Amino acid sequence: MIIPYDNCCDGRNAGSYGNTRNCLACGDVDGKFDILFNRVRAIQKKSGNFDLLLCVGNFFGSTPDAEWEEYKTGIKKAPIQTYVLGANNQETVKYFQDADGCELAENITYLGRKGIFTGSSGLQIVYLSGTESLNEPVPGYNFSPKDVSSLRTMLCTTSQFKGVDILLTSPWPKYVGNFGNSSGEVDTKKCGSALVSSLAMGLKPRYHFAALEKTYYERLPYRNHVVLQENAQHATRFIALANVGNPEKKKYLYAFSIVPMKLMDAAELVKQPPDVTENPYRKSGQEASIGKQIPAPVEESACQFFFDLNEKQGRKRSSTGRDSKSPHPKQPRKPPQPPGPCWFCLASPEVEKHLVVNIGTHCYLALAKGGLSDDHVLILPIGHYQSVVELSAEVVEEVEKYKATLRRFFKSRGKRCVVFERNYKSHHLQLQVIPVPVSCCATDDIKDAFITQAQEQQIELLEIPEHSDIKQIAQPGAAYFYVELDTGEKLFHRIKKNFPLQFGREVLASEAILNIPGKSDWRQCQISKEDEETLARRFQKDFEPYDFTLDD
Numbered sequence: 001m002i003i004p005y006d007n008c009c010d011g012r013n014a015g016s017y018g019n020t021r022n023c024l025a026c027g028d029v030d031g032k033f034d035i036l037f038n039r040v041r042a043i044q045k046k047s048g049n050f051d052l053l054l055c056v057g058n059f060f061g062s063t064p065d066a067e068w069e070e071y072k073t074g075i076k077k078a079p080i081q082t083y084v085l086g087a088n089n090q091e092t093v094k095y096f097q098d099a100d101g102c103e104l105a106e107n108i109t110y111l112g113r114k115g116i117f118t119g120s121s122g123l124q125i126v127y128l129s130g131t132e133s134l135n136e137p138v139p140g141y142n143f144s145p146k147d148v149s150s151l152r153t154m155l156c157t158t159s160q161f162k163g164v165d166i167l168l169t170s171p172w173p174k175y176v177g178n179f180g181n182s183s184g185e186v187d188t189k190k191c192g193s194a195l196v197s198s199l200a201m202g203l204k205p206r207y208h209f210a211a212l213e214k215t216y217y218e219r220l221p222y223r224n225h226v227v228l229q230e231n232a233q234h235a236t237r238f239i240a241l242a243n244v245g246n247p248e249k250k251k252y253l254y255a256f257s258i259v260p261m262k263l264m265d266a267a268e269l270v271k272q273p274p275d276v277t278e279n280p281y282r283k284s285g286q287e288a289s290i291g292k293q294i295p296a297p298v299e300e301s302a303c304q305f306f307f308d309l310n311e312k313q314g315r316k317r318s319s320t321g322r323d324s325k326s327p328h329p330k331q332p333r334k335p336p337q338p339p340g341p342c343w344f345c346l347a348s349p350e351v352e353k354h355l356v357v358n359i360g361t362h363c364y365l366a367l368a369k370g371g372l373s374d375d376h377v378l379i380l381p382i383g384h385y386q387s388v389v390e391l392s393a394e395v396v397e398e399v400e401k402y403k404a405t406l407r408r409f410f411k412s413r414g415k416r417c418v419v420f421e422r423n424y425k426s427h428h429l430q431l432q433v434i435p436v437p438v439s440c441c442a443t444d445d446i447k448d449a450f451i452t453q454a455q456e457q458q459i460e461l462l463e464i465p466e467h468s469d470i471k472q473i474a475q476p477g478a479a480y481f482y483v484e485l486d487t488g489e490k491l492f493h494r495i496k497k498n499f500p501l502q503f504g505r506e507v508l509a510s511e512a513i514l515n516i517p518g519k520s521d522w523r524q525c526q527i528s529k530e531d532e533e534t535l536a537r538r539f540q541k542d543f544e545p546y547d548f549t550l551d552d
Contacts, residue, residue, distance in 0.1 A: 025054045027244065056210055058170070080107065084110055093141055101115070114128045123258065124261065127168040132195050165207070165261050174188065178281075184217060201282070206237065214246065235273055365543075367532065375539055380431070388421055388482075389470060445512060457503070
């Protein structure tokens with residue numbers, strides 16, 4: 001059975017309050033009003049009514065106005081009270097005649113260039129329309145440092161100010177990815193607005209929504225106080241949403257429940273989520289001034305471990321290993337060592353090194369022995385770690401890099417990839433990465449197959465937030481099974497007693513997916529060492545254009 005993991009309720013116990021607001025947030029609509037509102041109707045039919053819909057990014061698109069005219073003239077009507085931000089380009093300025101906001105159609109309201117919207121329940125929403133411009137005067141589709149400064153002045157100058165419930169901007173805040181989970185293909189050190197970062201730093205929103213980058217990113221929550229130096233404050237959740245009706249089916253609608261901050265118990269409000277991170281916009285406790293780029297944190301260069309397996313794989317890469325603040329070289333830390341023989345520690349004589357196809361700094365790739373396909377690979381830590389939960393930060397970072405690279409590699413070959421881990425009756429982490437040809441099935445089919453087989457075997461799967469850290473759910477030493485789909489959707493099972501060792505393979509080998517049920521057990525799929533070496537050489541050659549280890 002699937003149990004939805006509650007990634008919506010900011011206060012964790014919002015249901016116990018009488019003033020909970022059920023909200024939807026949406027990314028770039030781009031003029032696809034029918035797709036959006038039909039989706040909202042379907043959600044409300046399934047989950048009950050929502051109080052409001054908040055739209056960030058481009059509400060209008062470059063398509064003809066016929067669809068919009070039906071809403072503007074009342075032929076069609078939005079099914080829910082909808083609030084939208086203004087223009088982000090010259091082409092759409094014509095739709096937003098009143099800078100102070102106005103009703104665009106029945107149930108559709110333009111909030112305005114900038115300001116504060118307070119609902120009848122006390123929910124406080126701060127909005128900033130447009131994209132960043134440092135030049136004055138700014139056109140109708142931009143905001144300036146003065147606009148950001150005035151918003152902060154309106155709110156932050158009173159001693160009672162604690163923060164706001166929701167912040168709506170179209171651009172991402174620059175550097176939002178610092179200290180957080182991977183933002184995918186969006187480089188947050190280059191993309192986004194430093195002014196929005198400064199605004200988010202000052203306003204301390206509980207939720208911050210943005211769009212424009214055509215992708216979905218739910219950042220781990222970050223804290224708004226300095227630990228041991230300031231009193232605890234609430235955490236902020238940043239969510240970037242994709243464009244409506246995108247062909248990749250990236251998430252463009254986000255449902256959440258929130259109790260207005262002013263109605264919450266102080267202790268409940270400042271409870272810290274288990275996966276909370278440092279503030280991405282803070283450096284040495286100092287906030288960058290309005291209108292200036294916020295400096296990125298100083299990054300230490302990672303030390304490298306080299307393994308000369310053979311002439312092709314032993315590409316030695318230079319690494320200074322120096323700390324920018326210290327004249328003394330950093331001493332490379334040895335990876336954790338196993339208590340006894342291990343088949344997967346790279347330095348171990350037990351490793352079948354002819355299966356190794358790529359070596360990074362902290363991890364390596366190897367073909368799976370008895371794989372479901374010729375390109376079924378494993379991501380393994382070089383040092384001895386039992387599970388993802390026990391990995392150090394630098395190893396996690398490289399694991400994520402390998403996953404993202406393999407997704408791109410397999411996508412280029414017409415395949416989606418499924419990643420799973422079974423931390424049960426295993427001593428060394430093995431992340432199984434199995435490519436599934438797009439022609440075989442859709443991602444939803446894969447998800448349904450896992451759910452169906454789990455139900456049949458009375459395995460309870462949890463659906464967890466796409467960008468959540470598994471460390472918030474499982475403690476070191478706990479047994480679990482975990483699967484990640486190419487959309488970022490994740491399913492998790494906490495193993496309490498017994499668990500079928502081949503469950504992940506059985507699902508993927510089933511008729512619904514790869515249709516190779518005879519390969520559900522790896523022991524039935526073994527081939528000769530000579531054939532394994534041939535497959536390894538082929539994978540190395542195919543993967544080489546994507547090999548990020550060659551960039552160092």
